[in-house]
Amino acid sequence: MATLTEASYYSRNIIKYGSIVVVILLAIRIGVAVFTTWWKRLHPPPPPPVTVEFGKLPALFPSTEKPEIKFRLETATGKLGEFGPQALVYLIPAKRGNLLALERATDLAKKMEFISEPTNSGTLYRWTKDKPLPSSLEIDIVSGDFTFDANWRVEPQLLTTSIAPSESEAIASARGWLSGMGLLEDDLEVGETRVTYLKVLGTDVVIAASPSEAQFVRVDLFRVNLEDARILPSNPDDGLVFVVALGSRYGRSQVVHGEYRYFPVDYTQTATYPLISVDTAWKRLAEGKAFLAILPKDLSEIAIRKVSLDYFDPPEAGLFLQPIFVFEGDGGFVGYVAAVSDEWIQE
16 A cells, blocks of 8 residues: 555656646647648638639720829838739629609609609609709609709808708718608618718808818718728719708708619629739739729829729619729829729620
């Protein structure tokens, strides 16, 4: 029978050598994990094959003569960035006219208190009314696009009582105006908004230096981002929908202009397409083969500060949300380069 001294001796050795074994096993486990991470970084698994289920896609931007501009890369890292070899493309279903198109447009006009008979030119219908301000409403009954405009100039006293609302109030007012007509779609409800304060200067409406001197407020609404990717129209400053409201010292804004160019995207209908490299996109920008969405005046050389992979919002339905490389730089410059590989673009 082991004595207490022997038991103590063996216990100490078991603890000692057991601890060493545990440390060794832990070190092996950490080493395997580090090696595996390193190996995967050097040998990443190939992406799944592209599906290209929509066939060849329409070209995004027309070929036009580009101004002579030199670009230099000055991002935070000094590099263009890393982007995957493929990306999703989303279907935008085409809108087709039917027997109910005029009825839907008439219902929308009634919600905006236009009750007179419209005039039309083809698919474009126009309503007018005199109160509370002389106003017009033009609706394309096929696309559903519309423009509302109220002539506030006939009552200049409105400007003397005008106090522009806060940003949150302006956004709520714009979304409320759309919601009242059943037009506040999900991606507009949660998407980005941009508020611009405006004032009257002579016969023009210009950007106000501060909200305190503004008489109008413009709210632009954009689609919600696709994860980290933005969905950008031809002019990234203009939303698919925008509303201009005249403020009031009595706390209620009056919409005096609105434009609606929204069409739904079917986010369930997707296909993957191969992309050009970001280096190729940079070369095309330098060669003048980019769409210059915002081009500052009087600049012959522009530093590019940011490069991203986003999506282009086409001007009409029946097309696709396609990925684009976006270059942003000095003076508010924004340039787009189509990202889908040339072999999958229609000539």
